[in-house]
Amino acid sequence: MTPIKTTLTGVIALGALAATPTLAEVPESCRAVHLSEIGWTDIQATTGVARTLLDALGYEPKVSQMSVPVTFIGLEQGDLDVFLGLWMPSMATMVEERLESGTVEEIRANLEGAKYTLVVPGYVADTGITDLADLDAHKDRFDGKIYGIEPGNDGNQLIQQMIDDDAFGLGDWQLVESSEAGMLLQARGAWDAEEWIVFLGWSPHPMNTKMELTYLTGGGDYFGPNQGGATVHTLTRTGLTEDCPNLGRFLRQLRFSVEMENILMGAILDHDETADSAAVKYLQANPGLLEPWLDGVTTADGEPGLPTVRAALGL
Incomplete structure (x- = not known):
């Protein structure tokens, strides 16, 4: 009886091993x-x-x-x-x-x-600037500039396309390219002085907690539907x-x-x-x-x- 029990025990043990999934190393x-x-x-x-x-x-x-x-x-x-x-x-x-x-x-x-489109400070939006179509009537207040980030990124390309298309009357505006840090430094300076500025904004980003920002509507043909969603x-x-x-x-x-x-x-x-x-x-x-x-x-x-x-x- 002992040999049989040993054999059965071995079979059960082997079966248990077979039922356990084998984890393989990742190829080099x-x-x-x-x-x-x-x-x-x-x-x-x-x-x-x-x-x-x-x-x-x-x-x-x-x-x-x-x-x-x-x-x-x-x-x-x-x-x-x-x-x-x-x-x-x-x-x-x-x-x-x-x-x-x-x-x-x-x-x-x-x-x-997430969100991704042009933004203005809340104090600018409070004057009625809430849509891209509202910008050109106040070109002088904005100095005719839209601030973007690094050259070659998609956001800058979309802004430049709007300018090239003269969309919203922006054909004689200027895209200012720099970097994320450079653009936000410019935006923060304008914010502190309560100057008018329009720039590329997105969420998630701490800029949304450091400054009260309004995401401009009307850019669906460029930044996509859902107000820059x-x-x-x-x-x-x-x-x-x-x-x-x-x-x-x-x-x-x-x-x-x-x-x-x-x-x-x-x-x-x-x-x-x-x-x-x-x-x-x-x-x-x-x-x-x-x-x-x-x-x-x-x-x-x-x-x-x-x-x-x-x-x-x-x-």
């Missing part, structure tokens, strides 16, 4: 993950979160700062893997052909409820999620909120935090985010991802 070709960060604080923040989590999972994330057009080219050519900042519909003309031809892939919407998407090089399914699962589950991004951006802009340190502190204070993001995701070595990340964060 999938461990290095190259992300683009375009110099906007919101994309710095979300990219910082992704890099922090990928690093804790044992990947080798690399972040490069580059312009929006260069980002799309990098994804097309396979030099980049991930871009978390595809703002739609404002970037539609820059990406639609690429999506249709399959040279890049859209993974998911990672942020909903926007959605931000995750974009990858073609084939990434098929070649690297564990990474693909993580990216499909990674999503953010306006409130979250406002807090992260505030830490970066107001407290001189790096994107990574802001991400670590936020995740430590909000550990409940990790479970849905890491459901079924493993480390690069094939171990369960959630407990590994929690340990890395000191949770």
